[in-house]
Amino acid sequence: MGLYSLAVVAPPNDPTVGASEHASAPALSVRGLVKRFGKTDALGGVELEVEPGQLVGLLGPNGAGKSTLTKIACGLVRPSGGKVEIFGARAGSRQACRAIGYLAELFRYPSWLSADEVLKLHQRLAGSSGGAEERRRLLERVGLSAAADKRVGAMSKGMQQRLGVAQALVGTPRLLLLDEPTSALDPGGRRDMRLLLEELRSEGVAVLLNSHLLSEVELVCDHVVIVDRGQVVESGPLEDLARPRGVEVELEQGSRLYEGMSRDEVPALVERLVAEGERVFGVSVRAATLEEVYLDVVTEDGE
Amino acid sequence: MRSTWVVFNYALRESLRRRVFHAGLVLTVVFLSLYALGCSFVHVPESPFPGAKVDVSVAATILGLAVFATYFFGVSLAIFLTISTVRGDAEQGVLQSLIVRPLARWQFLLGRLLAAVAVAVVYVAIVFTASIAITSATLDWAPQHALAAGLEISAAIAVVAVVSMLSSVYLSGVANGIGVFMLFGAGLFGGLLGEIGDALNSPKLEHTATVIRYLAPFEWLYQSSLGRLIQGEGGFTRAALRLGPFGGSINGGTAVWLWSAAYALVMAAATVLAFSRRDL
Numbered sequence: 001m002g003l004y005s006l007a008v009v010a011p012p013n014d015p016t017v018g019a020s021e022h023a024s025a026p027a028l029s030v031r032g033l034v035k036r037f038g039k040t041d042a043l044g045g046v047e048l049e050v051e052p053g054q055l056v057g058l059l060g061p062n063g064a065g066k067s068t069l070t071k072i073a074c075g076l077v078r079p080s081g082g083k084v085e086i087f088g089a090r091a092g093s094r095q096a097c098r099a100i101g102y103l104a105e106l107f108r109y110p111s112w113l114s115a116d117e118v119l120k121l122h123q124r125l126a127g128s129s130g131g132a133e134e135r136r137r138l139l140e141r142v143g144l145s146a147a148a149d150k151r152v153g154a155m156s157k158g159m160q161q162r163l164g165v166a167q168a169l170v171g172t173p174r175l176l177l178l179d180e181p182t183s184a185l186d187p188g189g190r191r192d193m194r195l196l197l198e199e200l201r202s203e204g205v206a207v208l209l210n211s212h213l214l215s216e217v218e219l220v221c222d223h224v225v226i227v228d229r230g231q232v233v234e235s236g237p238l239e240d241l242a243r244p245r246g247v248e249v250e251l252e253q254g255s256r257l258y259e260g261m262s263r264d265e266v267p268a269l270v271e272r273l274v275a276e277g278e279r280v281f282g283v284s285v286r287a288a289t290l291e292e293v294y295l296d297v298v299t300e301d302g303e
Numbered sequence: 304m305r306s307t308w309v310v311f312n313y314a315l316r317e318s319l320r321r322r323v324f325h326a327g328l329v330l331t332v333v334f335l336s337l338y339a340l341g342c343s344f345v346h347v348p349e350s351p352f353p354g355a356k357v358d359v360s361v362a363a364t365i366l367g368l369a370v371f372a373t374y375f376f377g378v379s380l381a382i383f384l385t386i387s388t389v390r391g392d393a394e395q396g397v398l399q400s401l402i403v404r405p406l407a408r409w410q411f412l413l414g415r416l417l418a419a420v421a422v423a424v425v426y427v428a429i430v431f432t433a434s435i436a437i438t439s440a441t442l443d444w445a446p447q448h449a450l451a452a453g454l455e456i457s458a459a460i461a462v463v464a465v466v467s468m469l470s471s472v473y474l475s476g477v478a479n480g481i482g483v484f485m486l487f488g489a490g491l492f493g494g495l496l497g498e499i500g501d502a503l504n505s506p507k508l509e510h511t512a513t514v515i516r517y518l519a520p521f522e523w524l525y526q527s528s529l530g531r532l533i534q535g536e537g538g539f540t541r542a543a544l545r546l547g548p549f550g551g552s553i554n555g556g557t558a559v560w561l562w563s564a565a566y567a568l569v570m571a572a573a574t575v576l577a578f579s580r581r582d583l
């Protein structure tokens with residue numbers, strides 16, 4: 001259970017938006033997004049917004065429509081209805097593509113290219129003038145400096161995922177769309193990823209992070225959107241979602257949870273307990289963990 | 304155009320690093336060696352008719368077989384280089400990261416198509432030139448319109464590449480390869496029907512062959528390239544020769560070029576349209 005007394009504070013929106021487009025436009029704006037694959041309704045009217053400098057976690061069970069949403073935002077999938085804009089430009093347009101970095105859920109780079117060559121190819125396609133310096137910096141950022149000349153075919157899955165993250169960062173994107181970027185990473189890699197995301201946020205980059213790792217989302221995201229069967233079922237700043245659950249008091253017989261009690265009621269509670277002759281060893285205000293919130297709003301299969 | 308160029312370069316390097324390309328090169332060397340060996344064994348008889356050049360018909364028939372082999376290898380190469388362009392690569396997860404970059408989908412297709420055609424055409428140029436050189440050295444004869452013949456084989460291969468790219472939007476790798484090879488085979492079958500129709504004097508068969516030529520203009524180009532081999536030879540040789548093994552030599556003239564260009568353009572436009580509507 002997480003203690004939300006140390007709530008994650010969402011930073012103010014960074015106004016460092018490219019001068020070229022609407023300076024006020026959100027990094028990602030999704031309005032009434034609908035996607036049907038034949039008879040399957042993958043998305044049924046999704047609303048979502050990501051501001052520059054905001055790190056938004058996109059959660060939801062398998063098949064909820066997270067990847068579909070991400071793919072529509074990068075122009076890989078055509079929406080059946082609704083509107084998706086990146087910094088005011090239509091998703092999939094060249095202008096929108098210039099602003100994004102994307103790492104797909106399932107991806108592969110040609111096995112015959114080296115890590116450095118993959119980045120070089122993407123630099124060319126993205127029109128990045130960063131050159132060898134940018135490639136060196138990106139590989140270092142994802143911990144692949146030593147593998148710059150290693151062929152993709154000879155890399156482990158985790159190394160390829162690190163390379164994928166570096167690839168997504170080519171050309172300094174202002175919106176990052178990451179579809180389960182840490183699924184193959186070791187614990188160290190996950191921590192590095194977290195630090196990297198925090199760094200990017202401080203640089204004003206907007207991130208939509210699609211993940212099943214709630215603890216990870218809880219640690220880095222300042223905003224969470226939960227989708228289920230193509231609908232947004234919960235969204236908001238992390239600290240708002242973390243509804244108070246009550247007060248936990250450590251007594252001689254063990255700990256006792258006073259459900260629904262708020263922080264303001266703690267002094268009175270302690271006084272009462274002491275008056276009743278209890279010995280109080282500790283008191284903590286509990287909030288629902290993200291996992292509890294998630295399980296609350298997401299309907300289990302068949303329910 | 305810069306994006307197309309980047310994709311072209313990438314696709315070119317990819318083709319050259321493919322195993323299938325290296326295997327193809329080895330097979331080609333084997334083929335050319337066997338061809339040289341075969342040519343050196345050919346006994347060129349004296350012509351029974353004064354003035355008729357039987358030796359030309361022998362040499363041209365043999366070179367016609369080499370042209371078929373060149374065409375077949377070139378088509379195989381073009382198919383292998385294009386079968387996975389869209390669906391195959393999308394299923395592998397290779398395509399998506401490239402497509403989300405700021406380039407139009409048609410630029411991606413064009414870059415890949417040009418690379419595949421470039422590789423196949425260079426390949427054809429080398430094998431065709433080598434076949435002519437071997438024929439000339441062993442049988443002392445070379446076609447007068449070799450360049451036109453070579454261009455027509457190359458164009459035939461380019462048309463196949465466009466078709467293969469179109470069907471790659473719908474079919475994944477292996478299925479697409481099988482499909483395009485079947486179409487290629489249907490073209491050859493049409494050529495064979497034409498030959499039989501000609502031999503039996505059956506207008507129905509010949510008509511069917513003509514329809515197939517329009518539906519599969521790569522076959523028409525191939526037959527026309529065979530015609531180029533004997534273009535300019537004496538009347539008797541030309542009349543007596545029907546180069547094979549499947550399609551017979553014909554004179555395609557400019558019609559074959561116009562029709563093939565229109566066909567390829569329509570196919571290319573259909574590919575761009577289909578790809579632009581495809582979810583990846």
Ligand SMILES: Nc1ncnc2c1ncn2[C@@H]1O[C@H](COP(=O)(O)OP(=O)(O)OP(=O)(O)O)[C@@H](O)[C@H]1O
Nearest residue numbers: 037040042060061062063064065066067068069582
């Ligand atoms: N190309 C497609 N064709 C048909 N149906 C599809 C296609 N892509 C996705 N779907 C369907 O759309 C729905 C949403 O899929 P999506 O991949 O977006 O889910 P997800 O939330 O990313 O799931 P996961 O957590 O498993 O990655 C699912 O019902 C899926 O079967």
Ligand SMILES: [Mg+2]
Nearest residue numbers: 066067068105
């Ligand atoms: Mg997914």
